[in-house]
Amino acid sequence: MSKPLKQIHLAAHFPGVNNTTVWSEPRAGSHIEFSSFAHFARTAERAKFDFLFLAEGLRLREQGGQIYDLDVVGRPDIFTVLSALAAVTERLGLTGTINSTFNEPYEVARQFASLDHLSGGRAAWNVVTSWDAFTGENFRRGGFLPQEQRYARAKEFLVTATGLFDSWRGGEIIADQATGTFLRDARVGAFVHSGEQFDITGQFNVPRSPQGRPVIFQAGDSDEGREFAASSADAIFSRHATLDAGRDFYADVKERLARYGRTHDQLQILPAATFVLGETDAEAQEISHEVRRQQVSGATAIKYLEHVWNRDLSAYDPDGPLPDIDPAPGENTIARGRASVRMFRDPLATARQWRERAAAEKLSIRELVIATTARQSFIGSPATVADTINTFVQADAADGFILVPHITPGGLDKFADTVVPLLQERGVFRTEYEGTTLRDHLGLRHPDAEADPSDQRVAS
């Protein structure tokens, strides 16, 4: 135990369009008005969080051929709302999820470089990929991509964008009014990229931004995703929020870094985590059950079951037993625009297991769905939650957490007011921001400070 205490990184995920977000109670505010985003961001900054995180989905979800109406629907444009948030915060990092399938590198690179300039070095990009033609229907270039090409596309997109970020090295702008020299060299921003996905050439038009490049996040969990993260990301938005799964994932990914000449501190592992706070642990448990019932209404439970059964189950009573018919065979077509349906790789087996469990524990459809879907990651008094988070981080199950409150916009307030001071008392979380950029908060080197000239990320 002679190891020094690790410092915890904390981030705030604006509540999203899943059933984890509770919209049905009076405290639940707007998911689209800027005041909600501003409140949420200011709370995160007051608590000295590393960054705010926004997810993205470019087509409204559908189920059974209709727009899914039971969860929050409607989101802002990521870049626009992050740039506005830069005006109402001073230090908080601003992380946006931007898809590499439905965008072009030149445009995305200048948007992130602009955000980095306009926020004084606080921009981060969570690079995600898609391949579905369903979402592609909203885009002029379609966007259908064979599934096996999605990481190739994402990698090449990131390499291409990195080439654009690095096409200005800093120091090009002289702006000497007396001599009339504005630019050191007229060929600033020159780039050439020729590859499978992109074949572009010219001059990038945004000067080097404060962080050099935005901080890069990766969220995939497959072997390819982990490798992509180890080679190219600064942080991972992971889903492994239990201690053992977290430690395995953490060890696996950190071990891969050496292959790319990178050190353990150059990739932060930040799982998403939900939480419920109470005065006491017992009260928190009670609140947790109530929140789970809000998250899984009867109607939501039926819709969730349809993901496995791949058929219309609207005739079933959510308070009654599970369907005795089997899931429809073949490709899952009932839910579209939703990644999670792919986790049911053997629907017949899943249905059998669920029926057995429901029979053994005498669970209704709704109770079964509540029981099988994830509980909140951290449930307890502020002291319990602070200790649990600290334990996870010190045990190398994570470097910190991206917290996902279930209420907009005030769902982070109590955490900021009660848990953060305890972490600060324990000496594992900052009491003031030490630097001004997101790289500073995350302990990441500026790209220009990287000693290794064979940096894998520099574009070909």
Add this chain to the structure above:
Amino acid sequence: MSATLPPLHLAVALDGAGWHPASWREPQARPHDLFTADYWAGAVAEAERGLLDFVTFEDALGLQSSHPTEPDTRTDQVRGRLDAVLIAARVAPLTHHIGLVPTVIATHTEPFHISKAIATLDYVSAGRAGVRVQISAKAHEAAHFGRRTFPRFGIQELDAPAVRDVTAELFEEAADYIEVARRLWDSWEDDAEIRDVATGRFIDRDKLHYIDFEGKHFSVKGPSITPRPPQGQPVVSALAHRSVPFQLVAHSADIGYVTARDADQARAVVAEIRAAQEAAGRAEEPLHVFGDLVVFLDDDPTAAATRLARLNVLAGYEYTSDAKIFTGTPIQLSDFLRELQQAGLSGFRLRPGVIGSDLPAITRGLVPELQRRGAFRRAYEAVTLRGLLGLTRPANRYANANIGPSEPEGTVGP
């Protein structure tokens, strides 16, 4: 005579240190700050202090150039720029009344992304968003995307048949682009979010609409991921010099910027746009025609011209523009604006020669002069950009789609 004229509208076009290529060398310029939020916040705050209707932000998907269609090799002018939508969003929470109108390039961007970006700008500014739509036929900018190629051409070849075909097609595409953006803004009805706890429904999905746009250049399904913005329809504008872009303005825009150099030209341009507007079936809809002018202002009538001459020396050539270059006093400019207004223009987009000095000359010299003449507002009279421009909040084209005929009403464009 001018006493019978209504107040005019006033906007300022922000670009770098100003529109003159040597503007960055003036003592009032802040050339080291051009890529900071503070610089832009300061300029927009100054415009808001002058009660202007809105500011536009120039943008392009390539470096600035002294050559109209190709990159150049100069190192003595401002090069590099930040994304205009992000600048507008960055200043939105710091301002309260002024409209924010970033430029977007229709040729290389996705209408779905831009529609939600402008809708979001409308949310973060509480109803002050607009957009200025531009095309790019530049071969080197197309190479930044690698998806299409255009022939290289010079400005003198604009009338060559091959070039005309390309630009005509890009304007046609821009019209589709605006149509898609507008349909997406309407793809959510205002009261689509119901939060009905009894049935567990967050939205009434019958109030969300597929836009099912299918055009020659692209198709877009919808609905938007962003709910209908506060203004319903943010303000759409475009700069137009010739017949083809006049058609775009007449068909699709709320404001057209034109470069008439005198009252006769203004009358002719307005007549052409009004005729095209009528042909497009929009005769009843309000459509502003603003005059674009580059301005160098000084209280001393000769000082402004002297300053322009000095800047031309610094630049090494005489600055020319698509728009008239005005030099003179705020009083002289007031006279000229009223004369052009008399000829049919309803407002002006002034391009400050040097932002550091000509923007304050507009807000602290021109505006008080216009106010003295009863030609400009003395306080902001509306909370949205549409409101400042006298545009009502439009009905949603899809609002009656469920009960009436399937053809939506109030549709703009082709």
